[in-house]
Amino acid sequence: MVLITLVSSDEQNFPVERELLKQSGTIETLIVNMNLDDEDTDAAAMPIPLPNVKGDVLEKVIQWMEHHKGDPVKEGDNEDNNAEIVVPQWDDDFFKPAMYGSKHLELTVAASYLDIKNLLTLSCKAISNTFKGKTGPQIREEWGVPNEFTPEEEEAIRKENEWSE
């Protein structure tokens, strides 16, 4: 089993099975460019630095990839297909502890950076699910978003959206 070492922004090393990394478009490109798949190359001696991902986030990403090992990798960006996706129970549980926290968002940003389409889709879906059925003030409350609107602006927005109340 070929192991490839990923290095997080805080210098933590994560040896990861080569097969798992096929889910990440970014890492896959790096592996190809660095010829790490060549038999002559000592993959273990050539760690892949990921300066945009912190250690704890990378650990979560690897945990997710391990669970989804062998899943078909999503190709391209088809928004219409996303509409039908339901977040599976395991993933829901995976995101839940970090929900409403910066960890979940960091995980989403990392999924985008590492180009792991399935993780990105599910993560965005999980975030959007937290918004469903909530009013603007409730969203502000849950996500700690400061209210930037003046009372006049709020009144104007309220009138504009009366139909959805």
Next chain:
Amino acid sequence: MQWPDINQIPTFPNDLMFLIFNDLSTEERIPLGTTCKRLATLVKGGVSGKNIGDSHTENRALSISWNFAKKGGRVRSRLALRADTPPPRSVCTRGYPQTHHRNWSHASSKEDPAPLQIFRLTDSYKYVTFDISEHIVDEFIRSMMYLPSVDYDWEGDEEDGELCYIFDKSSRTILFASNNDNDESIARVTIAKIDERNNLRIHNDNPTLPNDLMFLIFNELPTVDRIQLGTSCKRFRKIDFELGSKHFERIDISLIDFYQQLSVVGKTGSMEYAIHGNITGHAYPSRHNLSRFRSARTNVLNIACDQSTRSSYNIRDSDFDFIAKICEQIRFASAFIKTNFCESNTIEHLISIIKRFSMKHTQVVIKSSAPQSTSFLYSHLLKQLPKINRFRFDFFTISKWNEHRGIGISESAFHHIVSQTNHAEFDLVQTTAEGIQRVFEMVRNWDGYKFVVFNTDWTTVIEFIALHLVNGTYAFDDTRVTDRSTRTVLIKSDVVHSKFIANVVICKVDADYKIPPLPNDLISIAFSSSRSTFRIRSADFDFLGKLVEQITFKSLMIKANCCDSTSIEQLTSLIKSCKMEKVSFYLSDNENTSHLCSHLLLQLPKLDKFRFQFHTLPSGQANREEEGISESAFLHIVSNTNAARLDKVNYTADGIQRAFEMVKQ
């Protein structure tokens, strides 16, 4: 307990920092400006001479520290009152900062101790971080730490720096303080709310997600939830507008000059998302208004353009321009355009709207209630249409078929539409035998599905048939011309009540020479009569019944201007042999025959949707009071359909009650 990163202070928004600085005197702002570059920049702003409280006591400093969270208002005045209350206890024995053991004014009320009010800062801001004189914090903490609703703890030592927190369980607010690395006399304080999951709600991480990820998240949400999200903060609002792509079940655009009304209404569920205005200028193509329907998707787009001859008001160019810009942004499955425009300039405007449609895979139905004499204008309109999957054109007025010469869609428009669509239906077409031949060739040479149905001069169709009879090119029987090599057929049928017009279907048939099922098809049957010599024949209905039986369809639309008992009986037998989901009747007569129509409705099978409209023609002598469907027919329809729309019903209160109960169940 999750500790927030003290370095997050630079992420605190500038506008809030300005508010804080605004309430500090110049003297107090200078030390703050030394803490970091960002604060130094802020200090260079305006200077406030505000001084609150007693300047000779430490209470003054406390007043200031509270006020800079929120300028003016209740917080400040309450704090001023509390400042003189006597101290209940002194000295904290351990914990940060341990250096100042002074008395501190305690609460005057057990329920609402004065120091707790500092937590009210979070009523305005979820997260506040500021530097303040260490001894003020010390006093504050000591006054709070023994309150029953407060948890208190600390960690660290004097060398490495100390960190302490107090947590008010009732308001779920935490205050934590640490030493400032540069100046020991200054403490850095953060106050924040903690949610029920024990996460600090100080993170503004969500708004800092890059826009492309926010677009992904917004894209996952239904329209209603997206609008709510858009009201939570300015950035989300902007993203919501920029992304557009809202999904509606239906969008109705109406431009009705008689009422001087212009509106765009998106409907999703039971809700409406609307731009209402009137023609005098309330609805205009502002960036905001246009953004509301940007990249919107809808199943049905309805456009109603009505120009009343009674109105002196002319629809303005800018109104058309507004509608065109809205339509340009909308993706739809079906568009229904109803208009009575009969002037070349208004039709030109309609063309400008239609040309902007993105409708390669859509269905477009145009219904005009303008006189058919304006058909040359509509021919011009049709020639501008781009590729469409399915197309239908109707003149709503059907009483002039006996005077059809010179009216109907032009041959060039007819050919253009047939070449641009897979499925085309026309009311009346002016064409020649060569013109029909060309259409037949188009269908014959087309690899996929192509279906054309139209009405035209009966003699022209006979001429076409004769042409092939002579040449022997294709097989021929009474009503069909068939090209066996490609299984292309032309089926001719008479139009009931008009001996001058023939109905023609040109399409490819299946192996059994039957017309293949038409996807989502609408069958339209029209009867027109002058009520003179020609009476409806059973043979006509038999033929029609046999033709309809061959076709699978979902919707049936019947338009008729004669509703005598024989016609109604024949129509009833025809309908009973059909299987469809939706039926629409548009009936009219010189006399009030709605009682006969009631009989017809009683025979209807189960349907998903039903529509009935009956009106007595102006020349008739009918008593309009008696016009309307009988109550039994009404209840039959209500019990057998999921959605029913009836024009006028002769009902009783009991009948309404029964209908209500049916819907309720």
